[in-house]
Amino acid sequence: xxxxxxxxxxxxxxxxxxxxxxxxxxxxxxxxxxxxxxxxxxxxxxxxxxxxxxxxxxxxxxxxxxxxxxxxxxxxxxxxxxxxxxxxxxxxxxxxxxxxxxxxxxxxxxxx
Amino acid sequence: xxxxxxxxxxxxxxxxxxxxxxxxxxxxxxxxxxxxxxxxxxxxxxxxxxxxxxxxxxxxxxxxxxxxxxxxxxxxxxxxxxxxxxxxxxxxxxxxxxxxxxxxxxxxxxxxxxxx
Numbered sequence: 001x002x003x004x005x006x007x008x009x010x011x012x013x014x015x016x017x018x019x020x021x022x023x024x025x026x027x028x029x030x031x032x033x034x035x036x037x038x039x040x041x042x043x044x045x046x047x048x049x050x051x052x053x054x055x056x057x058x059x060x061x062x063x064x065x066x067x068x069x070x071x072x073x074x075x076x077x078x079x080x081x082x083x084x085x086x087x088x089x090x091x092x093x094x095x096x097x098x099x100x101x102x103x104x105x106x107x108x109x110x111x112x
Numbered sequence: 113x114x115x116x117x118x119x120x121x122x123x124x125x126x127x128x129x130x131x132x133x134x135x136x137x138x139x140x141x142x143x144x145x146x147x148x149x150x151x152x153x154x155x156x157x158x159x160x161x162x163x164x165x166x167x168x169x170x171x172x173x174x175x176x177x178x179x180x181x182x183x184x185x186x187x188x189x190x191x192x193x194x195x196x197x198x199x200x201x202x203x204x205x206x207x208x209x210x211x212x213x214x215x216x217x218x219x220x221x222x223x224x225x226x227x228x
Contacts, residue, residue, distance in 0.1 A: 031214050042118075042203060042220040050214065058215070090157065092216075098145050098164065098209050101216055103157040 006104035023091030032074040118219035135204030151201040
């Protein structure tokens with residue numbers, strides 16, 4: 001079955017370190033998204049991509065970057081982790097705006 | 113500006129009671145899509161329903177029903193005869209697909225607790 005997977009599921013890192021969260025989907029979807037979930041804020045968009053070599057900033061993109069070298073993967077990099085980036089991160093993919101997005105299981109990141 | 117507002121932060125009910133979750137959205141597009149997702153305590157996000165801006169028919173799926181009213185920019189969700197398994201965080205979301213903008217804007221979520 002097609003799916004979307006995130007790794008790792010849990011990570012603890014130190015302030016200032018670079019961290020990369022992986023997202024891999026086998027739906028062959030063009031659209032991929034990264035969200036962070038924090039209490040009281042729902043899910044906020046970090047970065048998104050509508051195809052290979054396409055990346056766009058979301059509403060909370062500072063301190064994060066993504067790259068899209070193939071259809072299946074959209075890794076999220078925290079350039080220099082900060083405590084404010086402690087959160088649960090969700091990756092999602094979709095075929096278009098008129099279809100639902102499928103979400104990964106989430107990655108719980110703690111920056112100490 | 114917040115595009116999706118879920119004014120209810122938390123709702124607590126006793127099993128078998130009905131519960132209605134409010135969702136108000138804001139968009140200038142004439143073509144858009146609305147969604148509801150459920151996030152149970154296990155943490156995954158589960159898609160519940162999609163509705164496009166041209167279809168104002170209400171929808172019922174088992175104990176779930178949705179009321180879409182363009183006149184009030186609302187897309188409310190009702191759980192009838194709630195059960196403990198309905199305890200979750202529920203998110204309303206908007207996609208402004210008319211502008212080829214496929215990203216979802218989410219509300220802050222409503223936490224529903226159903227007590228036995």
